[in-house]
Amino acid sequence: MMMGAFWASPVRNTLIAFGSLIFILIAAIAYGQLALNRWNVPFYDALSRRDVNAFLHQLLIFVGITGTLLVLNVTQTWLNQMFKLKLREGLARDVIGQWMMPGRAFRLSGAGEIGVNPDQRLHEDARHLAETTADLGIGLLQATIVLASFIGVLWALSSGFVFHVAGYNFTIPGYMVWAAIIYAASASWLTWIVGRKLVTINADRYAREADLRFSLMRVNEHIDAIALARGEADEKRRLDLDLDAVLISIRRIAYALTNLTWVIAGYGWFTIVAPILVAAPVYFSGGLTFGGLMMAVGAFTQVHTSLRWFVDNFGAIADWRATLLRVASFRQAVVRMDEMGALGRRIVTEENEDNRLTIDDLEIASTEGGMKLREAHVEVKPGEKVLIIGSPGTDKTLLFRALAGLWPWGAGRIGLPKGEEVVYMPRIPYFPPTSLREALAYPLDASRFSEDELKAALKRGGLDRLASSLGRVARWDRVLSEDEQQCLAFARLSLINPRWVVVDEALDGMEEDALDRVLDILRNYLQEAAIINIGRRLPHDHVFSRVLYLDKDEAGEKLELPGEG
Known part of the structure; x- marks a missing residue:
């Protein structure tokens, strides 16, 4: 349903154009990162040889590569923000347009919980969904392109890895690739097990926030009657109940995120040495120079970072999915208001x-x-x-x-x-x-x-x-x-x-x-x-x-x- 709404949106072509430009920029940045990864070999080999002229020459190359990457990063940031802007415009205009169809908003107001606090879904949920969709979508695209770029480098580096065990020599094709995949997969699996409750907890938190916001608006609208009746204490009690519900939801999120941090941070710290440990047997057996080791470590880190995109963004994904379900269910309910008149007999x-x-x-x-x-x-x-x-x-x-x-x-x-x-x-x-x-x-x-x-x-x-x-x-x-x-x-x-x-x-x-x-x-x-x-x-x-x-x-x-x- 949401994809159909996107395809019918007047900002569709603009979003596709911005998305295409972002794709080209990310591909160019990935190419620059490949060049920077290859630069590791001569730079660290120059250090190991104490060759000052080669060292200075490699620094000039570094400035050229990073300067180009800086320009590309700044341009991508601007395109990312414009993509968010247009996505917010398309989503908000679509949901508000559907809501403001003749008779729909009125019928929705009497359709139960879905019709309570539509302002929360039309404003805050739509804003949050647009921003998280752009951030996660662009991040996933970037991770995919970097993975496709560096997995070949890592596979080629792994082809020279020869293991010596008990007098036997053997090789594992793509050894570091498989090591990165297994490492990232274990992290993703543990992250899903620990953090999957965040989807429902986030959805509940948004509902409770909307209730509190509505209660505050209601009190403000009727403050004269409340003051005349000396009802401030009673209204404070009601507001405290709504606030308590919000705080309980936030507390549940805090506990869930704390548990999730054990996995994310634990893997994050271990990742500092993981690629060196993977490549160490070949390095110490003489199969890699120090520059080659650093190149392998850099490629492993890039591949692993791309593969663990799910781990790093699980909290954001849970938040995005909860928001998507709220906006999608609201839009579906709004559209269904035209069908509700057909329930039973009809005037x-x-x-x-x-x-x-x-x-x-x-x-x-x-x-x-x-x-x-x-x-x-x-x-x-x-x-x-x-x-x-x-x-x-x-x-x-x-x-x-x-x-x-x-x-x-x-x-x-x-x-x-x-x-x-x-x-x-x-x-x-x-x-x-x-x-x-x-x-x-x-x-x-x-x-x-x-x-x-x-x-x-x-x-x-x-x-x-x-x-x-x-x-x-x-x-x-x-x-x-x-x-x-x-x-x-x-x-x-x-x-x-x-x-x-x-x-x-x-x-x-x-x-x-x-x-x-x-x-x-x-x-x-x-x-x-x-x-x-x-x-x-x-x-x-x-x-x-x-x-x-x-x-x-x-x-x-x-x-x-x-x-x-």
């Missing part, structure tokens, strides 16, 4: 052939039981003002979501007016953290409206005091009171002037003055609009002339939404 939402909104045999399934409209067939014509009242125990918001196409679970048909856009007004209005001008026009472009039109809309909502603040950027959900937010939302509605509006309990609980202003907007500035208000009877209501009823359906089945499992 059909489609466009009518004429300019009417119709509801036929509507039944809404929920986790608490079913609901249905008392009227089997409902027809709302242009300009009609309809009030829908729910009986006690009904979740009227589910009806609102069903009309908006966000809640597909149930049965029946909802027919939307042909060629007309329906504006949906939730209980709590949303304002982006932007200028008042853009918040008032949202989701339309504010440049479509003149300054006078924006100020007139504010005046209709009783917010003319804000007329001079159209350019001010603020968190309007915190600057304005709840009634002022509703007044701003209906002022925005009068500015957009839609033909069809569905309101979800937004008028319930408003103070009388604010309610009168909103009803005045509905009555005088949206005269031609058809309005469906889901809520309760209102005082001084001369807007809604028709009443429908939403009842509990005792025979309805309870809905069970799938979670992450």
Whole structure:
């Protein structure tokens, strides 16, 4: 699935281009390392002969080789960073794009654990996955190229190794190659045995970190209510529980990494002498010069380092795999949200052939039981003002979501007016953290409206005091009171002037003055609009002339939404 997403990504070609350049650079660096390895023979032989002129000449060669390698290393570092940047861009844009498909984010929020804290997966997990994928992928490529380059050198050096045992002489083809493979394989096997628990421990740690982050955000969002209730101590207790879960996960990782270090560090220290011990029998029997010994040691070290890439990076691989599973499961769950509406019966939402909104045999399934409209067939014509009242125990918001196409679970048909856009007004209005001008026009472009039109809309909502603040950027959900937010939302509605509006309990609980202003907007500035208000009877209501009823359906089945499992 993730490979398919990569192949469809707009940054695919850029990533392939960067990857190809990195491959060429790594190959060039490997060639330079081969030259540096060959340089060991004349350099150390010059030392052993105490030949000063040859020594100085080899130093000049060393400067040329290492200078070229330095330029190549710096260039590769820049390409590595650009590869990470583009990989992060492609991954983040893909996951956010899938999440922001119409209706998916909402359905995901009610789909169990997978829908909790999506910000963690969209931001931190995506960032970490992009960076670790680049680091591990480039590291593995480099290790493979170096292995392919030096294994031939080590094999050729091993061909001259002659062993003398009890009067017998024998050779082992590729002796040092097999020694490096056995040495690295034993280290890899022990590393896997000791460190395999890190995959699940890391995944659990990320989940607990996300829980703590969400709890902190929740407390910050409701800090006024918490302070008024003197609930700081209770919230601290809850935060401490989440923090304890994070610390327990980190402690488990610490113990696992400590055990893993016994293997990694132990092999790392022994590797200092391992290649010399392997080549020592041939050196002491006279089969190698000192320069040849150092060349063999260098080649063995390069081959062994490439082969033990798995050992050195096991902790990072476990971390990468845990992050990959979190991002992949999240992306899969997001895509599956389109299929979830097919679970059991489904409410059909489609466009009518004429300019009417119709509801036929509507039944809404929920986790608490079913609901249905008392009227089997409902027809709302242009300009009609309809009030829908729910009986006690009904979740009227589910009806609102069903009309908006966000809640597909149930049965029946909802027919939307042909060629007309329906504006949906939730209980709590949303304002982006932007200028008042853009918040008032949202989701339309504010440049479509003149300054006078924006100020007139504010005046209709009783917010003319804000007329001079159209350019001010603020968190309007915190600057304005709840009634002022509703007044701003209906002022925005009068500015957009839609033909069809569905309101979800937004008028319930408003103070009388604010309610009168909103009803005045509905009555005088949206005269031609058809309005469906889901809520309760209102005082001084001369807007809604028709009443429908939403009842509990005792025979309805309870809905069970799938979670992450």
